[in-house]
Amino acid sequence: MNLDKVEFYNVGDLEPIPGIGENGLVRVPMKVRNLLNEKARYVGMDSIGAEIRFVTDATNIDIYISMQKSESIGNGTIRIYKGNFLYQTYSVQPGITNFFRVTPPPNFQVVNDTMLNQGGFSPKVWRIVCNRSTIVIHGIDTHGHEIRPPKKEELPKLNWLAYGSSITNSHLDGYVHVAASRLKMQVQNMGFSGCCHIEKELVDYMVKERSFDFITCELGVNMLQNYTPDEFSERVRYLISSLKQINKPAIIITPFPHRKSMEYTALIDVYSERNSEFNRILVDQGKSTNSEKIHVVQGSDILDDVNGLSGDLTHPTTYGHAIMGINLANHIKNFLKL
Incomplete structure (x- = not known):
């Protein structure tokens, strides 16, 4: 009908x-x-x-x-x-x-x-x-x-694809939807709650079959449990190489502050160490592309107030999503020179 x-x-x-x-x-x-x-x-x-x-x-x-x-x-x-x-x-x-x-x-x-x-x-x-x-x-x-x-x-002139974890998947008041409204854009939410593992098949689908003007990739938190830094690095390398080939603006977002962030944890373990390593890998690989189209943003610059986290100290509250959306909108605006 x-x-x-x-x-x-x-x-x-x-x-x-x-x-x-x-x-x-x-x-x-x-x-x-x-x-x-x-x-x-x-x-x-x-x-x-x-x-x-x-x-x-x-x-x-x-x-x-x-x-x-x-x-x-x-x-x-x-x-x-x-x-x-x-x-x-x-x-x-x-x-x-x-x-x-x-x-x-x-x-x-x-x-x-x-x-x-x-x-x-x-x-x-x-x-x-x-x-x-x-x-x-x-x-x-x-x-x-x-x-x-x-x-x-x-329709809005710009079409954004947002890939990430449950923090991206979230809900219609989540940070990507807040940022899209702020920037007067349309956004494809490609968040994967608890399962954002940067698989080759999904990367290929997003970059080759999805239509978008720019992309953000919020990475790392879902891979702390089961992936070594070397495995994470290999998948990030494939993603960034694929993004470089399509020559579209891309923002890579490192893990947001959470209970395993080295600056906040009271118990340094393999997961807090991996979190730091994952952050370093994203920064290093972003720089190694020597591409003005690929930009790495620290998650702590997007969630700049840890009081925006819920009691699980990982997922943002509505307030947290709001400040993250406004902060990310400012980064996108500057990066795209809007």
Whole structure:
């Protein structure tokens, strides 16, 4: 129902989800996903940051969505935006078809274009934005009114791909989404909670099959447990070599401050030592490229207040994500000379 007339963003494939529906918004196609580590094989199905975008003059828009039950959450959520502005956040119950009817916000008629056009998206564009869990779209009914994908000029000019751990995967108030809003960009969230292992197959997919203008790679924290510095170095070398070949701007982010950071830990062990080594490897390999397109940023410059961490002393709070997003936006702005 009108799915051929919309744009899918940050969607690697529309994949059948058994018992749920045909059009699962997975970020990484099965052919790539099933070559990764075990956890990444299902985290790559997560629809975080996937968007369904369209333009219509319909006064009543009916949306039919389902969700695959996640191992970590109960109900899922989607956010619906009109242009740059949040229209509504909806709870999505797993295992059933959820129905939402949206109507154009009336206050858009009482303000001028100056207010509505400051964020990158045209106010004409409806955006269904997925949070965590695998979302399936069944259809969009505009009751006979025309519907079309957005035009290029109705979208932000720059397209950012963000790769990283659960800190990148996070949620729609996570630091990459904060930074994208601040910079008036669109961002493809390619975070992998607990399984960001820099596999060759995923690197190849991102740099060869994904379209983007620049990339950020938040690396290291998910590899402390099972990878030696030599193994980490080898994977980082392949990633940076691949980024250098495509000649697009890339920011490499070293591990954010956490409980195993050498400056904070009360127990120096193999993991805190690896964390320091991983940081050094990222800096050294970034410098060795002699490329102005590749820039290494210290995680401590992005999370510059450790009070932004939650009680596990690894994952940021909403406050932490907010300050990280603003700090990263400033680094991106300077690096890209925006």
